[in-house]
Amino acid sequence: MKTAAYVQVQREGKTRKLKRKRSIPLWIKGCALPAVILAVWQYIGSIGLVSANILPTPMAILSSFYELTLSGELFSNMKISVIRAALGFLLGGSLGLIFGILTGFSKKTEAYIDPTLQMLRTVPHLAVTPLFILWFGFDEISKVLLIALGAFFPIYINTFLGIRSVDTKLFDVARVLEFSFKDKITKLILPAALPNILLGVRLSLGIAWLGLVVAELMGSSAGIGYMIMDARLYSLTDKVFVGIIIFAVVGKATDSLVRLFERKLLKWRDSFKG
Known part of the structure:
Protein backbone atom coordinates (compact mmCIF):
# COMPACT_ATOMS: atom_id res chain seq x y z
CA MET A 1 0.00 0.00 0.00
CA LYS A 2 1.05 3.54 -0.67
CA THR A 3 1.72 5.49 2.50
CA ALA A 4 0.49 9.03 3.09
CA ALA A 5 4.08 10.31 2.85
CA TYR A 6 4.56 8.61 -0.53
CA VAL A 7 1.33 10.13 -1.88
CA GLN A 8 2.38 13.55 -0.59
CA VAL A 9 5.78 13.29 -2.32
CA GLN A 10 4.07 12.33 -5.60
CA ARG A 11 1.71 15.29 -5.36
CA GLU A 12 4.59 17.69 -4.67
CA GLY A 13 6.49 16.26 -7.65
CA LYS A 14 3.50 16.78 -9.94
CA THR A 15 3.04 20.34 -8.61
CA ARG A 16 6.68 21.18 -9.35
CA LYS A 17 6.36 19.77 -12.88
CA LEU A 18 3.23 21.87 -13.52
CA LYS A 19 5.00 24.99 -12.23
CA ARG A 20 7.95 24.33 -14.54
CA LYS A 21 5.59 23.95 -17.49
CA ARG A 22 3.69 27.12 -16.66
CA SER A 23 6.78 29.22 -15.91
CA ILE A 24 7.66 31.89 -18.46
CA PRO A 25 10.82 31.09 -20.49
CA LEU A 26 13.85 33.21 -19.60
CA TRP A 27 14.21 34.65 -23.10
CA ILE A 28 10.65 36.02 -22.94
CA LYS A 29 11.39 37.65 -19.58
CA GLY A 30 14.56 39.15 -21.05
CA CYS A 31 12.60 40.62 -23.99
CA ALA A 32 9.87 42.18 -21.85
CA LEU A 33 11.68 45.42 -20.93
CA PRO A 34 13.07 46.08 -24.45
CA ALA A 35 9.57 45.49 -25.89
CA VAL A 36 8.05 48.09 -23.55
CA ILE A 37 10.82 50.59 -24.34
CA LEU A 38 10.38 50.09 -28.11
CA ALA A 39 6.60 50.50 -27.85
CA VAL A 40 6.90 53.77 -25.92
CA TRP A 41 9.67 54.95 -28.25
CA GLN A 42 7.56 54.24 -31.34
CA TYR A 43 4.57 56.02 -29.86
CA ILE A 44 6.58 59.14 -28.96
CA GLY A 45 8.04 59.29 -32.47
CA SER A 46 4.67 58.66 -34.16
CA ILE A 47 2.95 61.59 -32.46
CA GLY A 48 5.86 63.88 -33.35
CA LEU A 49 6.85 64.62 -29.76
CA VAL A 50 10.54 64.32 -30.72
CA SER A 51 12.07 65.25 -34.08
CA ALA A 52 13.07 62.31 -36.31
CA ASN A 53 16.51 63.92 -36.79
CA ILE A 54 17.12 63.60 -33.05
CA LEU A 55 15.35 60.33 -32.28
CA PRO A 56 14.05 58.31 -35.26
CA THR A 57 11.37 55.73 -34.55
Whole structure:
Protein backbone atom coordinates (compact mmCIF):
# COMPACT_ATOMS: atom_id res chain seq x y z
CA MET A 1 0.00 0.00 0.00
CA LYS A 2 1.05 3.54 -0.67
CA THR A 3 1.72 5.49 2.50
CA ALA A 4 0.49 9.03 3.09
CA ALA A 5 4.08 10.31 2.85
CA TYR A 6 4.56 8.61 -0.53
CA VAL A 7 1.33 10.13 -1.88
CA GLN A 8 2.38 13.55 -0.59
CA VAL A 9 5.78 13.29 -2.32
CA GLN A 10 4.07 12.33 -5.60
CA ARG A 11 1.71 15.29 -5.36
CA GLU A 12 4.59 17.69 -4.67
CA GLY A 13 6.49 16.26 -7.65
CA LYS A 14 3.50 16.78 -9.94
CA THR A 15 3.04 20.34 -8.61
CA ARG A 16 6.68 21.18 -9.35
CA LYS A 17 6.36 19.77 -12.88
CA LEU A 18 3.23 21.87 -13.52
CA LYS A 19 5.00 24.99 -12.23
CA ARG A 20 7.95 24.33 -14.54
CA LYS A 21 5.59 23.95 -17.49
CA ARG A 22 3.69 27.12 -16.66
CA SER A 23 6.78 29.22 -15.91
CA ILE A 24 7.66 31.89 -18.46
CA PRO A 25 10.82 31.09 -20.49
CA LEU A 26 13.85 33.21 -19.60
CA TRP A 27 14.21 34.65 -23.10
CA ILE A 28 10.65 36.02 -22.94
CA LYS A 29 11.39 37.65 -19.58
CA GLY A 30 14.56 39.15 -21.05
CA CYS A 31 12.60 40.62 -23.99
CA ALA A 32 9.87 42.18 -21.85
CA LEU A 33 11.68 45.42 -20.93
CA PRO A 34 13.07 46.08 -24.45
CA ALA A 35 9.57 45.49 -25.89
CA VAL A 36 8.05 48.09 -23.55
CA ILE A 37 10.82 50.59 -24.34
CA LEU A 38 10.38 50.09 -28.11
CA ALA A 39 6.60 50.50 -27.85
CA VAL A 40 6.90 53.77 -25.92
CA TRP A 41 9.67 54.95 -28.25
CA GLN A 42 7.56 54.24 -31.34
CA TYR A 43 4.57 56.02 -29.86
CA ILE A 44 6.58 59.14 -28.96
CA GLY A 45 8.04 59.29 -32.47
CA SER A 46 4.67 58.66 -34.16
CA ILE A 47 2.95 61.59 -32.46
CA GLY A 48 5.86 63.88 -33.35
CA LEU A 49 6.85 64.62 -29.76
CA VAL A 50 10.54 64.32 -30.72
CA SER A 51 12.07 65.25 -34.08
CA ALA A 52 13.07 62.31 -36.31
CA ASN A 53 16.51 63.92 -36.79
CA ILE A 54 17.12 63.60 -33.05
CA LEU A 55 15.35 60.33 -32.28
CA PRO A 56 14.05 58.31 -35.26
CA THR A 57 11.37 55.73 -34.55
CA PRO A 58 12.23 52.02 -34.28
CA MET A 59 10.40 51.44 -37.59
CA ALA A 60 12.59 54.04 -39.33
CA ILE A 61 15.71 52.38 -37.88
CA LEU A 62 14.44 48.97 -39.03
CA SER A 63 13.86 50.38 -42.51
CA SER A 64 17.41 51.77 -42.59
CA PHE A 65 18.74 48.40 -41.41
CA TYR A 66 16.87 46.69 -44.25
CA GLU A 67 18.25 49.11 -46.86
CA LEU A 68 21.83 48.74 -45.58
CA THR A 69 21.46 44.96 -45.64
CA LEU A 70 20.17 44.92 -49.21
CA SER A 71 22.99 47.19 -50.41
CA GLY A 72 25.59 44.98 -48.71
CA GLU A 73 27.10 47.99 -46.90
CA LEU A 74 26.19 46.70 -43.46
CA PHE A 75 27.72 43.25 -43.74
CA SER A 76 30.88 44.44 -45.48
CA ASN A 77 31.53 46.95 -42.69
CA MET A 78 30.54 44.47 -39.97
CA LYS A 79 32.92 41.84 -41.39
CA ILE A 80 35.85 44.26 -41.19
CA SER A 81 34.95 45.32 -37.64
CA VAL A 82 34.59 41.73 -36.41
CA ILE A 83 37.97 40.77 -37.89
CA ARG A 84 39.65 43.78 -36.24
CA ALA A 85 38.04 43.03 -32.88
CA ALA A 86 38.90 39.32 -33.09
CA LEU A 87 42.55 39.95 -33.96
CA GLY A 88 42.95 42.55 -31.22
CA PHE A 89 41.22 40.35 -28.65
CA LEU A 90 43.29 37.26 -29.54
CA LEU A 91 46.54 39.24 -29.35
CA GLY A 92 45.77 41.16 -26.17
CA GLY A 93 43.94 38.29 -24.48
CA SER A 94 46.72 35.79 -25.16
CA LEU A 95 49.39 38.13 -23.78
CA GLY A 96 47.18 38.95 -20.79
CA LEU A 97 46.75 35.25 -20.01
CA ILE A 98 50.50 34.56 -20.32
CA PHE A 99 51.54 37.50 -18.13
CA GLY A 100 48.76 36.75 -15.64
CA ILE A 101 50.02 33.18 -15.24
CA LEU A 102 53.65 34.31 -14.95
CA THR A 103 52.97 36.92 -12.26
CA GLY A 104 50.42 34.73 -10.51
CA PHE A 105 52.86 31.84 -10.09
CA SER A 106 55.95 33.85 -9.22
CA LYS A 107 56.38 36.58 -6.61
CA LYS A 108 59.67 37.59 -8.23
CA THR A 109 58.04 38.02 -11.64
CA GLU A 110 55.25 40.03 -10.02
CA ALA A 111 57.78 42.37 -8.41
CA TYR A 112 59.45 43.12 -11.75
CA ILE A 113 56.44 43.24 -14.10
CA ASP A 114 53.22 44.06 -12.22
CA PRO A 115 54.03 47.68 -11.14
CA THR A 116 54.74 48.70 -14.75
CA LEU A 117 51.62 46.98 -16.06
CA GLN A 118 49.44 48.57 -13.37
CA MET A 119 50.79 51.99 -14.35
CA LEU A 120 50.01 51.35 -18.04
CA ARG A 121 46.53 50.12 -17.12
CA THR A 122 45.54 53.56 -15.85
CA VAL A 123 46.37 55.27 -19.17
CA PRO A 124 43.10 55.94 -21.09
CA HIS A 125 42.62 54.69 -24.66
CA LEU A 126 42.12 58.19 -25.98
CA ALA A 127 45.45 59.30 -24.48
CA VAL A 128 47.50 56.73 -26.40
CA THR A 129 45.53 57.01 -29.66
CA PRO A 130 47.60 59.95 -31.03
CA LEU A 131 50.78 58.04 -30.17
CA PHE A 132 49.61 54.95 -32.03
CA ILE A 133 48.79 57.10 -35.06
CA LEU A 134 52.28 58.65 -35.00
CA TRP A 135 53.94 55.24 -34.68
CA PHE A 136 51.79 53.08 -36.96
CA GLY A 137 49.77 55.53 -39.03
CA PHE A 138 46.13 54.85 -39.90
CA ASP A 139 46.77 51.30 -41.08
CA GLU A 140 45.17 48.19 -39.63
CA ILE A 141 48.06 47.48 -37.27
CA SER A 142 47.36 50.61 -35.20
CA LYS A 143 43.70 49.64 -34.80
CA VAL A 144 44.46 46.04 -33.87
CA LEU A 145 47.11 47.10 -31.34
CA LEU A 146 44.75 49.64 -29.76
CA ILE A 147 42.09 46.94 -29.34
CA ALA A 148 44.72 44.52 -27.99
CA LEU A 149 45.81 47.09 -25.41
CA GLY A 150 42.30 47.26 -23.98
CA ALA A 151 41.77 43.50 -24.14
CA PHE A 152 45.02 42.76 -22.30
CA PHE A 153 44.32 44.06 -18.80
CA PRO A 154 40.99 42.41 -17.81
CA ILE A 155 42.37 38.93 -18.56
CA TYR A 156 45.73 39.74 -16.96
CA ILE A 157 44.22 41.00 -13.71
CA ASN A 158 41.61 38.26 -13.39
CA THR A 159 44.10 35.48 -14.20
CA PHE A 160 46.50 36.85 -11.58
CA LEU A 161 43.68 37.20 -9.04
CA GLY A 162 42.31 33.73 -9.81
CA ILE A 163 45.69 32.05 -9.24
CA ARG A 164 46.40 33.98 -6.03
CA SER A 165 42.88 33.24 -4.71
CA VAL A 166 43.32 29.45 -4.71
CA ASP A 167 42.59 28.12 -1.22
CA THR A 168 45.81 27.12 0.54
CA LYS A 169 44.01 24.14 2.07
CA LEU A 170 43.88 22.60 -1.39
CA PHE A 171 47.66 22.59 -1.46
CA ASP A 172 47.67 20.59 1.77
CA VAL A 173 45.40 18.05 0.08
CA ALA A 174 47.68 18.00 -2.97
CA ARG A 175 50.66 17.39 -0.70
CA VAL A 176 48.90 14.44 0.94
CA LEU A 177 47.97 13.00 -2.47
CA GLU A 178 51.58 13.56 -3.60
CA PHE A 179 50.69 15.69 -6.64
CA SER A 180 53.55 16.48 -8.97
CA PHE A 181 54.21 20.11 -9.98
CA LYS A 182 52.41 19.48 -13.27
CA ASP A 183 49.39 17.99 -11.48
CA LYS A 184 49.25 20.96 -9.12
CA ILE A 185 49.00 23.31 -12.10
CA THR A 186 46.62 21.28 -14.31
CA LYS A 187 44.42 19.68 -11.65
CA LEU A 188 44.45 22.26 -8.87
CA ILE A 189 45.52 25.81 -9.67
CA LEU A 190 44.14 26.37 -13.18
CA PRO A 191 40.73 24.71 -12.51
CA ALA A 192 40.36 26.76 -9.33
CA ALA A 193 41.34 29.94 -11.20
CA LEU A 194 39.12 29.19 -14.22
CA PRO A 195 36.05 31.17 -13.00
CA ASN A 196 38.19 34.31 -12.70
CA ILE A 197 39.86 33.68 -16.07
CA LEU A 198 36.50 33.32 -17.83
CA LEU A 199 35.27 36.49 -16.11
CA GLY A 200 38.37 38.21 -17.47
CA VAL A 201 37.54 36.92 -20.96
CA ARG A 202 34.03 38.38 -20.74
CA LEU A 203 35.32 41.76 -19.55
CA SER A 204 38.07 41.67 -22.16
CA LEU A 205 35.57 41.11 -24.98
CA GLY A 206 33.58 44.14 -23.82
CA ILE A 207 36.69 46.32 -23.67
CA ALA A 208 37.75 45.02 -27.11
CA TRP A 209 34.51 46.37 -28.59
CA LEU A 210 35.09 49.71 -26.87
CA GLY A 211 38.61 49.77 -28.28
CA LEU A 212 37.22 48.96 -31.72
CA VAL A 213 34.95 52.01 -31.58
CA VAL A 214 37.88 54.27 -30.61
CA ALA A 215 40.08 52.69 -33.29
CA GLU A 216 37.54 53.13 -36.07
CA LEU A 217 36.57 56.64 -35.05
CA MET A 218 40.19 57.82 -35.01
CA GLY A 219 40.52 57.34 -38.75
CA SER A 220 39.12 54.58 -40.91
CA SER A 221 37.65 54.02 -44.35
CA ALA A 222 35.59 50.94 -43.43
CA GLY A 223 33.93 49.31 -40.44
CA ILE A 224 30.88 49.97 -38.29
CA GLY A 225 32.59 52.89 -36.54
CA TYR A 226 33.34 54.49 -39.90
CA MET A 227 29.73 53.93 -40.97
CA ILE A 228 28.52 55.74 -37.84
CA MET A 229 30.88 58.68 -38.40
CA ASP A 230 29.88 58.93 -42.06
CA ALA A 231 26.18 58.91 -41.09
CA ARG A 232 26.79 61.62 -38.48
CA LEU A 233 28.32 63.93 -41.07
CA TYR A 234 25.13 63.71 -43.15
CA SER A 235 22.78 63.76 -40.11
CA LEU A 236 21.49 60.24 -40.84
CA THR A 237 20.49 59.49 -37.26
CA ASP A 238 18.69 56.26 -38.15
CA LYS A 239 21.90 54.92 -39.69
CA VAL A 240 23.84 55.90 -36.55
CA PHE A 241 21.37 53.89 -34.47
CA VAL A 242 21.82 50.88 -36.76
CA GLY A 243 25.57 50.97 -36.09
CA ILE A 244 25.05 51.30 -32.33
CA ILE A 245 22.59 48.38 -32.31
CA ILE A 246 25.04 46.23 -34.29
CA PHE A 247 27.74 46.89 -31.68
CA ALA A 248 25.28 45.99 -28.90
CA VAL A 249 23.98 42.80 -30.56
CA VAL A 250 27.40 41.43 -31.56
CA GLY A 251 28.82 42.32 -28.14
CA LYS A 252 25.95 40.52 -26.40
CA ALA A 253 26.37 37.50 -28.70
CA THR A 254 30.06 37.14 -27.83
CA ASP A 255 29.31 37.55 -24.12
CA SER A 256 26.60 34.87 -24.32
CA LEU A 257 29.06 32.54 -26.05
CA VAL A 258 31.53 32.90 -23.17
CA ARG A 259 28.72 32.31 -20.67
CA LEU A 260 27.88 29.10 -22.52
CA PHE A 261 31.48 27.98 -22.08
CA GLU A 262 31.22 28.91 -18.41
CA ARG A 263 28.24 26.61 -17.95
CA LYS A 264 30.03 23.78 -19.74
CA LEU A 265 33.40 24.15 -18.02
CA LEU A 266 32.21 25.06 -14.52
CA LYS A 267 29.61 22.35 -13.95
CA TRP A 268 31.57 21.25 -10.90
CA ARG A 269 31.11 24.58 -9.16
CA ASP A 270 28.31 24.75 -6.58
CA SER A 271 27.45 28.44 -6.36
CA PHE A 272 24.49 30.65 -5.49
CA LYS A 273 22.05 30.82 -8.42
CA GLY A 274 19.92 33.69 -7.12
